[in-house]
Amino acid sequence: MVCVEELEKKVSNQTQEVERLRSQLGATDLEKQLELLLVENQRLKKELKSCKSTDAAAESCSHCSHSQVCCVTHMVEEEEPADAGRAVAELQKKNEDLLEQLHTQKQLQKDLQTQLHESQRICAQLRTQILVYEGEMARAQGQLEAEMQNLEEEKNRVIEEAFIRAESEMKAVHENLAGVRLNLLSLQPALRTLTLDYNLLKRQVQDFPFMLDQAITQAKQEICQVISEVSTTNQELLRKYKREMNLRKKCHNELVRLRGNIRVFCRVRPISQEEQDSVDARTMLSFDSDDDAVLYLSNKGRVMKFELDKVFPPPASQEEVFQEVQSLVTSCIDGFNVCIFAYGQTGSGKTYTMEGIEDNPGINQRALRLLFSEVLEKAPDWDYTITVSMVEIYNESLRNLLGDSLSDRLDIKMNPDGSGQLYVPGLTEFTVLSPEDINRVFELGHMNRATACTNLNEHSSRSHALLIITVSGYNTVTGSRTQGKLNLVDLAGSERIAKSGAEGNRLREAQCINKSLSALGDVINALRGKHSHVPFRNSRLTYLLQDSLSGDSKTLMMVQVRERLLGG
Secondary structure (H helix, E strand, O other), X not given: OHHHHHHHHHHHHHHHHHHHHHHHOOHHHHHHHHHHHHHHHHHHHHHHHHHHHHHHHHHHHHHHHHHHHHHHHHHHHHHOHHXXXXXXXHHHHHHHHHHHHHHHHHHHHHHHHHHHHHHHHHHHHHHHHHHHHHHHHHHHHHHHHHHHHHHHHHHHHHHHHXXXXXXXXXXXXXXXXXXXXXXXXXXXXXXXXXXXXHHHHHHHHHHHHHHHHHHHHHHHHHHHHHHHHHHHHHHHHHHHHHHHHXXXXXXXXXXXXXXXXXXXXXXXXXXXXXHHHOOOOEEXXXXXXXXXXXXXXXXXXXXXXXXXXXXXXOOOOHHHHHHHHHHHHHHHHOOOEEEEEEEEOOOOOHHHHHOEEOOEEOHHHHHHHHHHHHHHHHOOOEEEEEEEEEEEEEOOEEEEOOXXXXXXXXXXXXXXXXXXXEEOOOOOOEEOOOHXXXXXXXXXXXXXXXXXXXXXXXXXXXXXXXXXXXXXEEEOOOOOEEEEEEEEEEOOOOOOHHHHOOOOHHHHHHHHHHHHHHHHHHHHHHHHOOOOOOOHXXXXXXXXXXXHHOOOXXXXXXXXXXXXXXOO
């Protein structure tokens, strides 16, 4: 039994070893293990054979024992009948035990044979796998040998190409080397020349500080001389510039004086559609084709001749009118005070001449644009500041058209700085830098201006509108300062009270307007006649414009008339 158990263990171990070999070993290891298993299998066969012999001997012994038992039983029966039963029972029991052991040994032998067959089957499978592995190895070996052959051929080809390329490159290198040698031979003279130049430069560098000091000293002397010459030239130019500026101002002022400090222009408004359609309209005016300063008025069979400084017929454009006015605007930049009035009946074209329309502006817009262009032209020698204010005189009361509240009443006072100039406390002034600023100021002033209706014109202005432009200049070269004032006045409509049909408040408005216009006429007549007393205080308008009407100031009266008069 011990031998059978050992064989079982060995077969079990052999099976486990085969399984382990299946999972872990490759084709070559399986082949070696198979050989070991075959040897072990032969040994197990021998042991099994030995076990079978032992079992046969045991079986023969059992027969012998049985005969012996029978013999002994017989002898016991003969010798000791009393103990025969016990002895037989013991022998039978022993015989049964031996038979049971024999059966067990046979069963073990059968199991071992089964295990042996299984081992043989596994060995056959392993041989099959080995054959498969050998075939795969042979195929892989063939592929490997073919690949090695291809690699060897590729290596030989690459080596041959590299050798050919190396020979070509070597040849090119030799050729380049020969060229470099020739270049070196040709560069040797140049190298010697460079060496000589280097030595010369080295000596010059050593002497450079002394030469630099000399050059700096000489340059300083030349610069000082040039600065002195430039300073002298600059002083001379500055002196000439001042002289030319003064001469220009004198010439311009003399030109204006020759034309007259007080000038009167007349502009005839074109015929309106209403006048063309009216059968009662009468043509009152005629012009002299040879003299643009003469105007003829026909009234009740009489022809009256008026001589003025300039007469603009109906076709005259806004540009033509301003060309005659712009010299006065330029005087403002030079520090003179200027007044430009638009005078005439309601509907005669005063507002059109002064303000114009959006795409065809009047004197106000064009004057400010001219001021801006002159300011840019004189920069940077001159630095100018332009401020604008708008005032309305209504029933002899001053209103600030650019202020927040129209109910505030303004007054005219003497400036406390002792300059003798008049000023209006609380009057709003805006500094304008561009035409866009001008448009915003005009829009605000027009919104605040008081208008009313009469029988002559439903949109007639019943107040004087003053656009006051102050130009302050500073000469950055000489340090001198100038200040001029340009007053652009759109006077209220001039109508006869009986003809306008005004009553009540409108009557009072008309009376104040006529009084103011009459006072303005008195002032202009006094100035032209060089009277010792000029009645500036007779109206708010003349009192406000006192500094711009007296002295060296320039005044222009633009009289607006209609060519045709409606019947009535």
